[in-house]
Amino acid sequence: MKTDQARSKVVVGAAILSGGRVLACARSAPPEVAGRFEFPGGKVEPRESETDAVARECAEELGITVRVGARVGGDVTLGNGWAVLRVYLAELVGDAEPVALEHRELRWLGADELDSVSWLPADEPIVKALREHLTHS
Numbered sequence: 516m517k518t519d520q521a522r523s524k525v526v527v528g529a530a531i532l533s534g535g536r537v538l539a540c541a542r543s544a545p546p547e548v549a550g551r552f553e554f555p556g557g558k559v560e561p562r563e564s565e566t567d568a569v570a571r572e573c574a575e576e577l578g579i580t581v582r583v584g585a586r587v588g589g590d591v592t593l594g595n596g597w598a599v600l601r602v603y604l605a606e607l608v609g610d611a612e613p614v615a616l617e618h619r620e621l622r623w624l625g626a627d628e629l630d631s632v633s634w635l636p637a638d639e640p641i642v643k644a645l646r647e648h649l650t651h652s
Contacts, residue, residue: 527568528556528602528638530587530645531579531613533623537645538613539632540576541620550619552632554602554641569603577613577621581605588644591637602641604648626650 531538531554539552555576559568566583573581584604591600607613615621622632626649629642 524598525559525565525568526556526593526598526600527559527565527572528554528600528641529569529573529581529583529605530554530602530641531573531581531605531607532649533607535649536623536625537629537649538577539622539624539634540615540618541622541632542635543617543619548635550633551635552622553635553638555618556600556602558598565601566603569605573605576617578616579611579613580608582608587648588641591640593637600637600641602638 538555540555541550541552542548555573556569557572557576559565563571569583570581573579582605584606587602587604593600613621624631626646629646629649634642
């Protein structure tokens with residue numbers, strides 16, 4: 516039996532870790548969420564794995580290569596159930612630094628700085644799970 520989540524689109528995000536900090540990205544659009552922070556990512560394309568989508572989105576949005584790890588947090592339902600957000604831990608590969616190709620601003624945040632930015636509501640449960648991960652790693 517199929518569930519509603521199985522029929523939902525999947526949106527992935529990347530919690531990119533480096534030096535005990537995570538990368539937070541400020542949206543540039545649409546206007547109602549511009550300036551709010553999120554984890555980079557986007558929709559999983561047909562016939563694409565979730566981890567491949569994370570890597571592709573990081574390359575497109577930030578110009579970086581990442582190694583995708585385990586999930587962080589649980590599924591977050593988006594927009595009246597049209598999609599589910601799944602966030603994965605990721606680490607930078609190589610020497611390239613993230614560049615804000617599609618975002619207004621990028622910030623590296625430690626566990627004690629996670630509340631210093633205004634997160635999108637969908638990312639808040641992930642931030643909570645990530646705080647525990649950053650504190651215990």
